[in-house]
Amino acid sequence: EKSGTVNIDGHIYITDSWFNTPHNILDKIPRRLHVQKDHPVSITRQIIQSVFPEPTYKYYNNLSPIVSTYQNFDSLGFPEDHPGRAKSDTYYLKKDLLLRTHTSAHQAETFRANLSDGYLISADVYRRDEIDRSHYPIFHQMEGARSWDRAKVPNGDVAKAIWSDLEKLPKHDIEVQDPNPPFHPKKNPLQEAHHSPSEAKAIAAHLKRSLELMVVQIFTRAQAAAKKADPDYVHEPLQVRWVETYFPFTSPSWELEVYYGGDWLEVLGCGVVKQEIYIEAGVPDQVGWAFGIGLDRIAMLLFQIPDIRLFWSEDARFLNQFRNVSANLNQLRRFKPFSKYPGCYKDVSFWLAPTSAAGGNVKANAHDFHDNDIMEIVRSVAGDAVEDVKLVDEFVHPSTGRKSMCYRINYRSLERTLTNEETNVYHAQVAEILTRRFGVEIR
Numbered sequence: 435e436k437s438g439t440v441n442i443d444g445h446i447y448i449t450d451s452w453f454n455t456p457h458n459i460l461d462k463i464p465r466r467l468h469v470q471k472d473h474p475v476s477i478t479r480q481i482i483q484s485v486f487p488e489p490t491y492k493y494y495n496n497l498s499p500i501v502s503t504y505q506n507f508d509s510l511g512f513p514e515d516h517p518g519r520a521k522s523d524t525y526y527l528k529k530d531l532l533l534r535t536h537t538s539a540h541q542a543e544t545f546r547a548n549l550s551d552g553y554l555i556s557a558d559v560y561r562r563d564e565i566d567r568s569h570y571p572i573f574h575q576m577e578g579a580r581s582w583d584r585a586k587v588p589n590g591d592v593a594k595a596i597w598s599d600l601e602k603l604p605k606h607d608i609e610v611q612d613p614n615p616p617f618h619p620k621k622n623p624l625q626e627a628h629h630s631p632s633e634a635k636a637i638a639a640h641l642k643r644s645l646e647l648m649v650v651q652i653f654t655r656a657q658a659a660a661k662k663a664d665p666d667y668v669h670e671p672l673q674v675r676w677v678e679t680y681f682p683f684t685s686p687s688w689e690l691e692v693y694y695g696g697d698w699l700e701v702l703g704c705g706v707v708k709q710e711i712y713i714e715a716g717v718p719d720q721v722g723w724a725f726g727i728g729l730d731r732i733a734m735l736l737f738q739i740p741d742i743r744l745f746w747s748e749d750a751r752f753l754n755q756f757r758n759v760s761a762n763l764n765q766l767r768r769f770k771p772f773s774k775y776p777g778c779y780k781d782v783s784f785w786l787a788p789t790s791a792a793g794g795n796v797k798a799n800a801h802d803f804h805d806n807d808i809m810e811i812v813r814s815v816a817g818d819a820v821e822d823v824k825l826v827d828e829f830v831h832p833s834t835g836r837k838s839m840c841y842r843i844n845y846r847s848l849e850r851t852l853t854n855e856e857t858n859v860y861h862a863q864v865a866e867i868l869t870r871r872f873g874v875e876i877r
C-alpha cells in the first residue's frame with residue numbers, strides 16, 4: 435500500500451501511503467442503491483423528496499463519492515485534530531482525497547453554485563465502523579438546505595421573508611417537545627456577528643417545521659405499513675422532540691428525535707448554517723439552515739428490514755418484495771423475512787505487542803490497533819457473510835503489561851448455509867492477517 439493506482443468507475447486515481455480502502459468497498463461504489471429503482475433506500479429518498487418540492491429545492495443524486503479533505507472537513511470548519519479525520523475512521527485514497535463520510539462534503543460547493551433557494555443531496559457515504567446488523571461501512575445520507583438572500587427580499591427584511599415562507603408550509607398535529615431556548619449562550623450560541631436574534635429565530639422556526647413535516651410523512655407511512663401487517667396493531671401517537679447538539683458547521687444545532695415503537699429514535703442532525711460557509715462560498719448575503727439524515731436506518735424502520743446487509747443483497751427474495759413500490763409511495767408493505775440460515779460463532783483471542791516495544795519487528799502495538807481494524811479484516815475475508823463482531827474480553831497482563839483481546843465473530847450468510855469448513859477457512863485467514871499486519875500473538 436505504498437504509491438500505486440486504483441480504478442474507480444473507470445477513473446484512475448493515484449494512491450499514496452494514506453490509501454486504506456479495501457477492494458470490497460471500492461467494488462461497491464458503482465452500486466448506488468439510493469437511485470436503484472424500487473430499492474428501499476431509493477424509496478425512502480423519494481418519500482423525503484416529496485416534502486421538499488422542486489423547483490424551490492433542487493435535487494442532486496449523482497455526486498461522486500470521491501472528495502477532497504477540503505470538501506469533507508476543512509470547508510466545514512472541522513479542526514485539524516478532529517477524530518473523524520483519522521485513518522481508523524475514514525477511507526482514504528491518498529492524504530488529501532477520500533470517500534466522503536457525509537453529504538455535508540458538498541455543502542460549500544452547492545452554496546457556491548447558487549442554482550436554487552434550497553437543495554437535497556442524496557448519496558452513498560463511507561465510514562470505517564463496527565460490524566452488526568445496523569452498521570455497514572457504506573450507508574446513505576440525504577442533506578437538505580434552504581437559504582434566503584438578504585439582498586433579494588423586500589426591504590432586506592430577511593426574518594419577515596422567512597416567516598412568510600413558513601406561513602405557506604402545511605401544518606401538522608403531532609406533539610412536539612422543544613424545551614430549549616432558541617439559542618443557548620456558550621452551549622449552542624447565536625452567531626452574533628452575523629445574525630440578529632429575530633433572524634436566527636425565523637431560520638430555526640422554518641427549519642423545525644420543515645423537518646417535523648418530513649417526520650410526519652415518514653412515520654405515518656411506517657404506521658400504515660405496520661397496521662397492514664397486523665390489523666390489531668395500535669399505534670401510539672407520534673411525538674418528536676428537539677435536542678441541542680453540536681456540529682462544526684451549524685450554530686445553533688439540534689437533533690430531532692422521534693418516539694416510535696416504544697423508543698426515542700435519533701433521526702437527524704441540523705442547524706443554522708455557519709455564516710463563514712456562505713462567505714467562503716461567495717454568497718455572503720445568504721442565510722439559512724441545513725440538515726442531514728441517514729436513509730438506511732429509516733428504510734429499515736419503514737419496511738422492518740432486520741439486517742442492513744440485506745440492502746446489498748441481489749437475492750430476488752429480497753428485491754422482489756419492493757417491486758413497483760415507487761409508483762405508490764402511500765402503500766408501503768413491510769418486508770417478510772425469509773428464513774435465516776444458521777450462523778456460526780468463533781472467537782479469536784490474541785496478545786497485542788506491549789506499547790513500549792514499538793519498533794524492531796513489531797508492526798503494531800496496543801496504541802495502533804483499533805477496533806475498526808479487525809472489523810475491516812473480517813469484512814475483507816468474509817465479505818457479507820458475517821453478521822456481527824463483538825469485543826467480548828480485554829485485559830492487560832499485570833506483570834508483562836501485554837494487552838489481550840478477544841473478539842467473537844458471528845459468521846452467517848443471508849444467502850446460504852455456510853459449511854463448517856468454510857468458516858474455519860475464513861477464521862484462519864482472519865488470524866493470519868492479524869498476525870502478519872499487526873504482529874499480534876494468537877492465544
Ligand code: PHE
Nearest residue numbers: 536538703704705724725726
Ligand atoms: N453531516 C452531519 C452528520 O453526518 C449531519 C448534518 C448535516 C448536521 C447538515 C447539520 C447540518 O452527522
